[in-house]
Amino acid sequence: MTGVEFVPLSLPPLLIGAFAALACAIPGNFLLLRRQALIGDAISHVVLPGIVMGFLLTGVVSTWPMMLGAAAAAIVAVVLIETIRRLGRIEPGAAMGVVFTTLFAAGVLLLEQSDTSSVHLDVEHALYGNLESLIWLDATGWKSLLDVEALAALPPELFRMVAVFVAIALLTGLFWRPLTIATFDEGFARTLGLPVTALSLGLVIAAAIAAVAAFDAVGSIIVIAMFICPPAAARLMTNRLGHQLGWSAAFAVLSAVLGYVLAGYGPLWLGFENAVSAAGMIATVSGVILVLAAMFGPCRHRVGAAQAD
Amino acid sequence: MLALGYNAALVATGAGLLGVAAGVTGSFLFLRKRALVSDAMSHATLPGLALAFMVMTVLGGDGRALPGLLAGSALSAWLGVLTVSWLSRRTRLGEDAAIGAVLSVFFGLGIVGLTVIQSLNTGRQAGLETFLLGSTAGMLFSDALTIALGGALTLALAWLLRRPMLMVAFDPDYATATGRDVARIDLAMLALALAVTVVGLKIVGLILIVALLIIPPVAARFWSDRADRVVLLSGIIGGGAGVTGALLSGMAPDLPTGPIIVLIAFGLFAVGFFFSPGRGVLAAVLRHRRFQRRVHMRQGLLAIAQGQPVYERLTLRLLRRAGLIRADAVATDAGRAVAAKALLDEHRWQILRADPRFETAAALYDGLRPLDTVLTPDQLTEIDRNLRPEAAT
Structure with a gap:
């Protein structure tokens, strides 16, 4: 594999996948510890009606209206879940199930009813994304990385994903102490006077932004996988939150890179002609990592639980 | 089909x-x-x-x-x-x-x-x-x-x-x-x-x-x-x-x-x-409104019985609609009677809550419930024996 082939065709998707995985895995750690892991699942389902509404309102397939629509839909979904949970006195899991399936169904129906046949907008695309198509045509080899003109032609998804990742990493660093305290002991955080409700809402919004940005580039299946699998595997490796974050970042990048390579080159090595879905493969690799962590991770057992072995 | x-x-x-x-x-x-x-x-x-x-x-x-x-x-x-x-x-x-x-x-x-x-x-x-x-x-x-x-x-x-x-x-x-x-x-x-x-x-x-x-x-x-x-x-x-x-x-x-x-x-x-009548949002809103009215009514009546002026709008409207006060917020005869009864009820509750023998009944106190729905007439007479003369009038 030479730079001439690798840089334009494989480097951008690899980087986008890795940054998308990182941006989702960081908030995923906190969601996991707060037992809100499925929020990521709910958000990535409601993204579909959001982008369809964004498209219907503006009539063009461009990124910003759709991202705004998706973010709005994510917030609407979170508010609806809370409303149904509190006013209807329904347990959170079921409230979530009601909201995201309904919104997803509405999204599918809107999509089928509206005239979207002329544009590239369909359910499959929303689910698996299209990581493989994010190529960098202006690159001619490794030296293009120093060429400003060629760099400007990088897929815009890469810049967005990097920006979202940096923003989320900065926010996490900035709110590290309050977020940690509120995650582990909400009552204590409240007595310290920390804005617990605002922190929790902020976390969900940050997760929604990560999900929407990543969804645009890589499809919702990776988003769900990256919200849950790397943090869950990291949780089985360590008892310290800082280390857990590090492990989850490493697992996220590993899944993205390994998944992309296996999807792109694995079938060729086995003698097949066509590559398989990179999004699906990345999710699969993250699952394999989780299973390995669940079997051999040093902190896999519940504290005080009976151990069979 | x-x-x-x-x-x-x-x-x-x-x-x-x-x-x-x-x-x-x-x-x-x-x-x-x-x-x-x-x-x-x-x-x-x-x-x-x-x-x-x-x-x-x-x-x-x-x-x-x-x-x-x-x-x-x-x-x-x-x-x-x-x-x-x-x-x-x-x-x-x-x-x-x-x-x-x-x-x-x-x-x-x-x-x-x-x-x-x-x-x-x-x-x-x-x-x-x-x-x-x-x-x-x-x-x-x-x-x-x-x-x-x-x-x-x-x-x-x-x-x-x-x-x-x-x-x-x-x-x-x-x-x-x-x-x-x-x-x-x-x-x-x-x-x-x-x-x-x-x-x-x-x-x-x-x-x-x-x-x-x-x-x-x-x-x-x-x-x-x-x-x-x-x-x-x-x-x-x-x-x-x-x-x-x-x-x-x-x-x-x-x-x-x-x-x-x-x-x-x-x-x-x-x-x-x-x-839905039990857990529905509408039913909950109605229940809340009804409760709110009862609280306002009760507080208004107690204020009238103790000769205090009532300023709160909702309370005034509820009392007026029930014919207990006139348009100028002065209590009618009926209003004074109901108010006196409410005050008597409140005094009885106070005695009851101070008396350990009525502990279970005292747990029902919510500031709204009339005492005669909780106690028998005999028990009420027993309570009334403790009423001070100025409160009984």
Whole structure:
């Protein structure tokens, strides 16, 4: 594999996948510890009606209206879940199930009813994304990385994903102490006077932004996988939150890179002609990592639980 | 129904039976607070579907044969369920994390499988994508029959197992203490949900089938506090949504069946959410308003009896409407009488609450309840003996 082939065709998707995985895995750690892991699942389902509404309102397939629509839909979904949970006195899991399936169904129906046949907008695309198509045509080899003109032609998804990742990493660093305290002991955080409700809402919004940005580039299946699998595997490796974050970042990048390579080159090595879905493969690799962590991770057992072995 | 033709009627029957089975099965899961396990299960069907297609094609048969596909999907969904319970029992991860992990990983694996099929199957579309969102277009008679039979069978099994499942859903500890195998009953519950999921794949699709297992029980829960009625009602709601959705999409062929059924179920949920007499939002608002009025009325009357002026608008309006004060906020004769009675009641309560003999009655004090609805006339006389003369007048 030479730079001439690798840089334009494989480097951008690899980087986008890795940054998308990182941006989702960081908030995923906190969601996991707060037992809100499925929020990521709910958000990535409601993204579909959001982008369809964004498209219907503006009539063009461009990124910003759709991202705004998706973010709005994510917030609407979170508010609806809370409303149904509190006013209807329904347990959170079921409230979530009601909201995201309904919104997803509405999204599918809107999509089928509206005239979207002329544009590239369909359910499959929303689910698996299209990581493989994010190529960098202006690159001619490794030296293009120093060429400003060629760099400007990088897929815009890469810049967005990097920006979202940096923003989320900065926010996490900035709110590290309050977020940690509120995650582990909400009552204590409240007595310290920390804005617990605002922190929790902020976390969900940050997760929604990560999900929407990543969804645009890589499809919702990776988003769900990256919200849950790397943090869950990291949780089985360590008892310290800082280390857990590090492990989850490493697992996220590993899944993205390994998944992309296996999807792109694995079938060729086995003698097949066509590559398989990179999004699906990345999710699969993250699952394999989780299973390995669940079997051999040093902190896999519940504290005080009976151990069979 | 018959005007729509034989095929539409068949699909509607299948969807109805499926809806009833899903509503009934889902309500056990909902009462057990494990509704979202079915989400992991339904997404976990995809790799099995893809694998079954490949195996059947390699063996030289028709890869799209429904029974084979359903068997494959059932197998991988069961593997998904076992993985969820393995992860949540053997590691420190919560069930929600296990659900999310299984859901995304199995679905990702399934997508890999679909792309493999695409590259193997040059020229001919496998059509497995229709299982994502469901489709009734081009459904064969045998397919509809499979679905209807599967739905009916699941329903019968759920009926047989209803008692142990309810007991486990409500009180697993009690069920264990009475010698029932909770783990096995839980698995049976999941197996029924799995049957619904697999049977519903063709009509509703694997992303939305979970809605049929969750929304009808939640909607039914608004209308009753009795488990057997919730189960029954949930079956009716699910069946109704299934039949109506299938008929609607039969009349307008571009409407996909699954989303329509889900949206109708959600409509029924919304009706209960707003209008149910016990747990509905409207009823709660009305209850709150009524309570608010009682508090205002009582406070207004106490103020009148003690000769204090009333300024609060709502209180004034309520008193005026009841004819207890005049337009200039001066109490009428009737108003003074009612107010004196309210004050007397308050004094009696104070005595009662100071007296340890009336401890249980004192717990009922909420500042609103008239004491003569709590005590017998004899007890009231006893209390009155302690009233000071200035209060008794």
